[in-house]
Amino acid sequence: MGLEDILYRRSKIFKHEERLQVDYVPTYLPHREQQLKMLALMFTPLINEPGSTSQKIILTGRVGTGKTAVAKYFGREIKKIGDRKGIKINYVHVNCHKNRSLFLLMRKTARDLKLPVPPRGFSSQELVGIVSNMLEERDEYLLLTLDEADYLIRATDGDALYNLSRISDEAIHEHKRVNFIFIMRDLSAMYLLDDSVRSTLQHNIIRFDPYTSSQICDILWARVTEEEALYPEAIGEGIIEHIGDLVGYERGGKGDARLALETLWRAGKYAEAEGASEIGIEHVRKAYSDSLIATSADISALRLHEAILLMAIAKMLKMTGFRRIKLGDAEKMYEVICEQLGESPRGHTKIWEYVQSLKNMGIIEAEKSGKGIRGKSTLIEIPAIPLDTLEKMLWEHLKGLRKSGSRRRNVF
Numbered sequence: 001m002g003l004e005d006i007l008y009r010r011s012k013i014f015k016h017e018e019r020l021q022v023d024y025v026p027t028y029l030p031h032r033e034q035q036l037k038m039l040a041l042m043f044t045p046l047i048n049e050p051g052s053t054s055q056k057i058i059l060t061g062r063v064g065t066g067k068t069a070v071a072k073y074f075g076r077e078i079k080k081i082g083d084r085k086g087i088k089i090n091y092v093h094v095n096c097h098k099n100r101s102l103f104l105l106m107r108k109t110a111r112d113l114k115l116p117v118p119p120r121g122f123s124s125q126e127l128v129g130i131v132s133n134m135l136e137e138r139d140e141y142l143l144l145t146l147d148e149a150d151y152l153i154r155a156t157d158g159d160a161l162y163n164l165s166r167i168s169d170e171a172i173h174e175h176k177r178v179n180f181i182f183i184m185r186d187l188s189a190m191y192l193l194d195d196s197v198r199s200t201l202q203h204n205i206i207r208f209d210p211y212t213s214s215q216i217c218d219i220l221w222a223r224v225t226e227e228e229a230l231y232p233e234a235i236g237e238g239i240i241e242h243i244g245d246l247v248g249y250e251r252g253g254k255g256d257a258r259l260a261l262e263t264l265w266r267a268g269k270y271a272e273a274e275g276a277s278e279i280g281i282e283h284v285r286k287a288y289s290d291s292l293i294a295t296s297a298d299i300s301a302l303r304l305h306e307a308i309l310l311m312a313i314a315k316m317l318k319m320t321g322f323r324r325i326k327l328g329d330a331e332k333m334y335e336v337i338c339e340q341l342g343e344s345p346r347g348h349t350k351i352w353e354y355v356q357s358l359k360n361m362g363i364i365e366a367e368k369s370g371k372g373i374r375g376k377s378t379l380i381e382i383p384a385i386p387l388d389t390l391e392k393m394l395w396e397h398l399k400g401l402r403k404s405g406s407r408r409r410n411v412f
């Protein structure tokens with residue numbers, strides 16, 4: 001079969017493949033009714049007495065438990081309900097891993113609200129001013145979700161959250177127009193917060209438990225039936241249930257819906273590549289182990305230069321065959337790759353920050369060399385991810401980043 005045939009061929013497996021992607025928000029979220037109800041309860045003042053309070057809610061739970069999906073879903077719904085009541089509610093979702101300062105997150109917020117933001121010369125306070133004036137002038141409200149807020153809290157010692165909540169509480173205008181949802185994997189970053197911020201947040205925590213096997217099955221089936229991501233005929237006997245068994249928390253799995261969806265998607269891809277008309281158990285086996293690796297390192301969350309540095313580390317490890325390499329050597333490789341990509345390399349302080357971040361994400365290990373190696377240097381290791389797989393994932397991610405980066409270069 002020629003390339004053209006492959007490209008034009010209609011899939012026998014996928015009907016709407018994009019509906020299996022991680023950022024797709026489905027029309028309903030099985031087993032998150034409780035969390036959505038609690039959110040609705042907490043935000044009733046926004047609908048019944050808009051402007052009376054500035055609500056702040058925390059969503060917490062392990063990765064893949066539906067926190068991001070629930071927040072986006074709720075944002076979409078409350079906007080619709082507001083529209084019906086003549087209350088204009090804007091929903092903005094900011095990822096704090098990518099926007100790790102008050103300035104960056106306010107800039108992203110202003111842009112999402114389609115407010116003109118000059119590229120330079122604005123402080124975060126001024127950005128906050130621009131946003132709140134706009135809301136006041138247009139008599140509108142904002143529900144702002146800070147996703148992966150743990151990163152923002154740790155990067156700013158909690159100051160960013162403190163400043164944000166002060167701004168919303170002591171608004172120059174009596175009317176409270178900004179409400180918040182904070183998403184955190186766990187609550188350990190809370191101790192960095194100011195007492196006053198912490199105490200308001202403590203009463204408004206919504207927890208997300210890992211999914212059980214049968215819950216995973218319901219989530220996957222909904223993507224087949226309601227969402228029509230795949231053709232029902234393409235699902236082999238017992239396939240969904242098998243993924244449920246692998247991922248279900250009570251069976252020692254991760255309880256992670258993202259892992260389950262990715263497994264189903266990959267299994268479909270492998271079936272397609274073989275020209276099979278349905279997904280079989282062997283496709284699932286391979287898809288599950290590949291997805292485990294892909295989701296264990298959250299490559300899609302890496303910023304451009306973090307990704308380039310990680311690529312450099314992987315290449316050095318492969319080239320040398322050593323278990324660990326010196327950071328200095330990885331930096332040289334990093335500069336080479338930057339040149340290939342036409343990116344200007346970042347300085348040592350930034351590199352050091354990327355190393356810490358990759359370490360925090362559990363992708364690399366980094367420690368100071370002990371005796372036996374001349375001079376002090378940092379040794380880097382990638383303990384768990386096969387280097388070939390990692391390189392492939394990184395290229396994909398870099399391609400995506402650079403595509404969007406060419407349109408809005410200054411994001412990086």
Ligand SMILES: Nc1ncnc2c1ncn2[C@@H]1O[C@H](COP(=O)(O)OP(=O)(O)O)[C@@H](O)[C@H]1O
Pocket residue numbers: 020021022023024025026028029030031032061062063064065066067068069070219257258261
């Ligand atoms: N209850 C659910 N129903 C349908 N899809 C879900 C559900 N929970 C999670 N998902 C999907 O699983 C993936 C991971 O969920 P996400 O909200 O990103 O998890 P988290 O933010 O907790 O890490 C997303 O693609 C999301 O749409």
Ligand SMILES: [Mg+2]
Pocket residue numbers: 067068069147
């Ligand atoms: Mg999330």
